[in-house]
Amino acid sequence: MTTPTLSWYNEAVIYGIDVEKFADGNGDGIGDFIGLAEKLPYLADLGITCIWLLPFYRSPDRDNGYDVSDFYSINPDVGTFDDFLNFLHSAGEHGIRVIMDLVANHTSNEHPWFQAARRDNHCRYRDYYVWSPDPPPVAAGAKSIFPGEVDSLWTYDEVARAYYFHNFYDFQPELNFANPEVRQEILRIVDYWLAFGISGFRLDAAPLIIADKGLEHANPRDPHGILMELASYLRARRPTGVLIGEVNMPPEETGRYFGEGDQLHLLFNFMLACYIFAGLAKEDAGPINHAISLLPEPPAGCGWANFLRNLDELDFSRVPPELKEAVFNAFAPDKEMQVFDRGVRRRLAPMLDGDQRRIELALSIIFSLRGPPLIVYGDEIGIGEDLNQPGRTAVRIPMQWSARRNAGFSNAPTGKLKVKPVDNGHFSYKKINVEEQQKDPQSLLNTVKRLIVLRRAQPLFVKGRPVRLGASNPALLVHGFEDAGNLLLIVHNLAGRVVEAEIHLGGMEAEAFTDLIDKSEYKASPRLRLKLKPYQYLWLSSERE
Template identity: 45%
Template sequence: MGTKDHWYENATFYAIDVEAFADGDDDGAGDFEGMTDRLDYLESLGIDCIWLLPFYPSPNRDNGYDVTDYYGVDDRYGTLGDFVEFVREADRRGLRVIVDLVVNHTSDQHPWFRKAREDPDSKYRDYYVWREDPPENPDPHRGPVFPGEEDNIWSYDEEAEAFYYHRFYHFQPDLNTANPDVREEIRKIMGFWLELGVSGFRVDAATLMIDNKGGLESTRLDDPHGVLRDMRHFVERRGDDAILFAEADDAPDRLGDYFGNSHGRISPDADAESGVELGEGDEINVMLNFLLDAYLVLALAEREAEPIREVLDILPVPPEGGQWANFLRNYDELNIGRLPENDQQRVFDAFAPDENMRIYGRGIRRRLAPMLDGDADRVRLAYSLLFSLPGAPLLFYGDEIGMGDDLSLPGRNAVRTPMQWSAGKNGGFSSADPEQLVRPVVSGGEYGYETVNVADQRGDPDSLFQWFSRLNRLRAECPEIGHGDCEVLDADDRAVFAHRMTSDHGRVVAVHNLGEERTEATLELDAEPVRLFGDAAFERVADRIGVESDGGEDGSADEWRFELGRYGFCWVRVEESV
């Protein structure tokens, strides 16, 4: 039975930190004017949807995730008019825009919190979570999100004469999502931005939004996932095929709950005897795939395919209408905390041998290119693998040219350096004096803007940028990957990962060699392969051997041998579209 196509299932998402992308008014900070001027570049890259990190008015103590006004644009980035013009111009080029929705918490400078601390009888007091005395034995599973930077989740406010709850920084008090008034405020915020043309929201800290905040009875949600389900229903009513794209980093056995699937209500299409739900998910449309990311990086560190096979067995299969967003790096730390401890250490040893490269005891604060020692073959192998796996790929700005990091910057800012557009002043990011820049441009060495920049790579047919442009367009031509069934294929070499994606559109097979040595992989294919991507050689080595077909009857297939070079890969189509 065929499935309904959704735009996001085969989209390539591209995350942008507005303040670090392009400076249009030369004040040293990126803005919407500068981003609008760069839309032709994004169109040429072949991406489908832009995800904007927070751009709202903010003290900017946490990269904009400490919001003071959900209905505006920070003065540094322009005006609401500039934002609308950006969305309009993006739409004209066929590019969608989703925005960060940061409603797990606010800034302590937000008017709601100011009113809450001033007046205990104000309705805003119940917008947050308060206690006269913090618990003596806090839940170890509800500790600070940033260990080493915060040592408590309760902070005392002298004006309110009470402690308030926060899982992030002390200047980011948590909102009480059990309060119906807060839920109504969230709907108003979403409605506002939907009216301005966005295609959805990246829901920040979705796992914490549905938690029993502070462990209090007054904040306990009778139906925790009802928060997300209400948001989804609102977006579907008010948005034109808009989506929820969420950060939900939870235990593997709970991840599927965030997609939703009628929560025990039997679909009209369900099998009456089995009770299997066949309906569409009713919560998050797209979820950031933190688990896959951790295991992919482990596979790259060990140069073996087994971690990929393992994680594909662990991951829940999304219901219809649900999708994973697969990535290798994002704007935060590369979080490997879900790996077993011994595997975490292997990753640290391979990719973050110095303590300065690590953060929070669970993450790596480096970009992928320097993690892989600038090895162009290995970088291409990693992203080819990412784009071929079930889900929708996500790129972080600068990935497409192999940008590096600046480990002299504090915390996660190491990977949030300005985009490198040219070999000119400040890498073409801004004409302001260097000391005025929001953050320094990476300069000198292997990853400096003098060597790694857009202008040089756009003119070079063999550059990483041109390779990504081809990869993005190929991915759009392979809907099997977005909503097909994934089957891992047998390969003798532990370094080889081979898999087949099958849907009504056809079949795509991808073969990747994670190892440094040349190797071969012999696969049984039931149709003649046609090359889509990669330069691995392949040839038929045996005709029509007996195999077990999908229907359980004896079928036949040919054996094909793929010759894979160091970090080699190949995508082939083995069945024409129907």
């Protein structure tokens, strides 16, 4: 089991990248590892310490690379193995670790395992998947991950003359983790990528990997033992390696995926992301404070990865209906902004109408919580979305580097681009891009950079004791960290109006505070009273320099 001293990832600032959409280095219209390597100085300057790579395995690419046909090779669209290794080694030289998606729940139906399995029901690969001559009754309420697009969890295969199980699309047959040989295959995949210097993995669809499949022979006997085996193997090979879990479950179930620190080391904080947007929509800190109170306490060395948006939809299926309604009304009022009747398929900046004050406020919240913050490429400059694209791909637009042709993403003819950048409206690359924001000290990009610098310079975010604080006005979100009498006090005004309030310090004493952002002084004796502008945020320290 790890110890907290080895948990570099709790101090990390994580940046998610879809390689195909980030930077095209060879001019073919598709982002690649050559382009990504060229942009490493930008990421290091931003303050990023860990890159999370979305799937780049060989794949038919019918589901953004989550339909893997070969776990041991790279999609040729994003480069060669040498390109990948050059990127990986260069990232290390810039002080940036790299983690990658481990898509272990399913494969593509073009994977050799599945092709062998469907042709011979006596071969070893047949039991790598979940087959049935007659599909069993589906449990009440069970449905595909993509309701409305996929109607059944079972699909008949003409060659196999049997039905196979899938939670995702019908071209993504589910692996059978009750089979020890499948688990060994996944460990071999982990071993392979660790050998090149990968620092860990984001485990895609973790709850589905260990879930019952409806058939006795395919239901894991010890579900959480599978995660323990995976974590144990990872730590044996790389003692500081990390497993990050995609676990979108109710809070009372989510905590089990940490185990005793011997299963998943970080969990994506899906619930909190939804409640943050609910707080922003209602201009009320209550939903955010409630969500924080529901979160299970992670074991030592484990934690929550806090984010606002990832590159899927913002999923409100496990949020009270009134909060979902508030968020949809405020941030996704049109049907084209919604997906699967549960989610918002929008980027952060357009959800907040491009208002830099609100975007900064939202980012400040995740940068000031316990647990590593995670942002996805482009949110640091406030890029938009393309709602003309289907489903989840609306948010996976090319990175906007400059106002030049193709947003500086690629020098290929525009007609060759696999996905075109946003070129009109408020979020056009001609208005929103890295090059212009680098010149402006008050730009969103430079503000995000300053917040990352402040977070990394403050050990209280990682080592301090979290303290529950409050304010006399519900529009103020107040939390803090304490250590040896020093208090780090974080205040966010969620309202679009001036708010005056008294801050309740919970019995802790401080004579004065200094705002780490602009060095303003605030007296706290006998009590701390604050007046905040609309959407203003303060990072206040009681420590005297």
